[in-house]
Amino acid sequence: MANQKGGVGKTTTVQALGAAAAELGLRSLVVDLDPQACLTYSLGFDPDGLDRSLNDVFLGQAPVAEVRRTVPGVPGLDVLPAAIELAGAEVHLLTRTGREHVLARALVPVLDQYDVVLVDCPPSLSVLTVNGLTAATGVVIPLQCESLSFRGVGQLLETIEDVRTFVNPTLVVRGVIATMFDDRTRHARHVLEEVGRRYELPVLQPPVRKSIRFAEAPAVGKSILQHAPGSAGAVAYRELARQLTGSAVAT
Amino acid sequence: MANQKGGVGKTTTVQALGAAAAELGLRSLVVDLDPQACLTYSLGFDPDGLDRSLNDVFLGQAPVAEVRRTVPGVPGLDVLPAAIELAGAEVHLLTRTGREHVLARALVPVLDQYDVVLVDCPPSLSVLTVNGLTAATGVVIPLQCESLSFRGVGQLLETIEDVRTFVNPTLVVRGVIATMFDDRTRHARHVLEEVGRRYELPVLQPPVRKSIRFAEAPAVGKSILQHAPGSAGAVAYRELARQLTGSAVAT
């Protein structure tokens, strides 16, 4: 889940899709690549209170199997948590050969334990996001559908192209998810069509509409699926999860 | 204008306050510290089409006086524009002594030409944001008033404290601005009071309410003050500008 623009719903989407995939019976892992650890926090953890985080994995001091945690209240969902120390990894990795592959290599020993792995990237195109793109087979772009969304998509696609060319030929853009979609006006719909058209990107359906239920959920350490299971947002993310995991036969 | 959380209104606030200060007759400079150059773009420039940007200043290859531009349609407002190359400055600066002071030193020759200088920081606490905090005398925290807002404020205040201790004793926290404030529910109001109370921060008034007018403005390269001068958002930012620039005698 990548988009260098801030606050476009990357974390919310990873959490909701991870919970939805687990609900479908798929063993799921969500990876928090953001030193701000919002995903880790939203799942109910205290990022400052963890004795080990993804940073220890990046430093080669602990394997993923020892750092990942099960998510309370969501059977079948694990998290590889982040902590602020991960900001140090960005600096540490900058000058090392093979710096893009650290996450990919670290995930290898556990890949057979999961059906779905979702990676939450920070709002930048730096080495952490590049690690996410290098480890992945697909990238989904959460899009806030406001004018500034255009700004970043071109650059993001260039970064993806670089990753594909130099370090990960398996990487495919799965498409765009419209997040916090405001369909009271034509503005958001226009931006969404325009981005899909200009960059020839699949627009995944349905859009996830704006709802106060999303604002409430992280406060109680829950995903939208636990906090408001019948809400339009939960329904939307479940449908998106089915499509992305190829479980469209369900329901 | 600092807050490492993404999409909380830093850029919108810098643009609106800059335009409002210029309207008050104050000579104003807005500095775009974000490689994503959203402020530069929102002011009507093409960041990829600039022959020189803040990056050239950071590399010591051009003085601010040659790189700043006047903002079309906003008399009295200049911009120090960003470009994606600024991401390279973050890497370049990391290992250099005095890396926090690059912006502060670069601004010295032009400080007597401006009454107000506003700096737009990227969504991180890295060396670019630290340069902004080191150059400034005051920091304003735009707050989105959702649960994840808490997450970052503590860390941001610690960073500000470090900057104050080690490189810039003049730095003061001017307060919090509630951005895209949703007062249909108690949630946002509760978060705002709670942040102000817990961290003993002044809550600047009034809050800037959510409005579609803000989404429209960057699309036409205008601030809210030009795009919708009579709107509640424009009125709110004008009042905030008066307070922050000490021009509260007006109106």
Ligand SMILES: Nc1ncnc2c1ncn2[C@@H]1O[C@H](COP(=O)(O)OP(=O)(O)OP(=O)(O)O)[C@@H](O)[C@H]1O
């Ligand atoms: N459909 C929605 N309706 C209303 N609010 C939403 C919705 N989706 C997400 N949000 C809220 O928007 C804010 C930003 O979302 P989120 O943190 O997921 O974005 P992000 O892209 O991960 O941000 P960052 O760039 O800082 O990592 C959060 O407070 C979240 O709760």
Ligand SMILES: Nc1ncnc2c1ncn2[C@@H]1O[C@H](COP(=O)(O)OP(=O)(O)OP(=O)(O)O)[C@@H](O)[C@H]1O
């Ligand atoms: N009062 C408001 N009402 C509605 N939308 C708003 C309001 N203020 C800002 N926005 C919109 O919210 C989005 C995020 O705002 P903005 O880009 O200013 O945040 P930011 O903190 O600078 O983001 P980043 O962390 O990516 O730099 C923009 O599309 C902007 O137009």
Ligand SMILES: [Mg+2]
């Ligand atoms: Mg996030």
Ligand SMILES: [Mg+2]
């Ligand atoms: Mg910004």
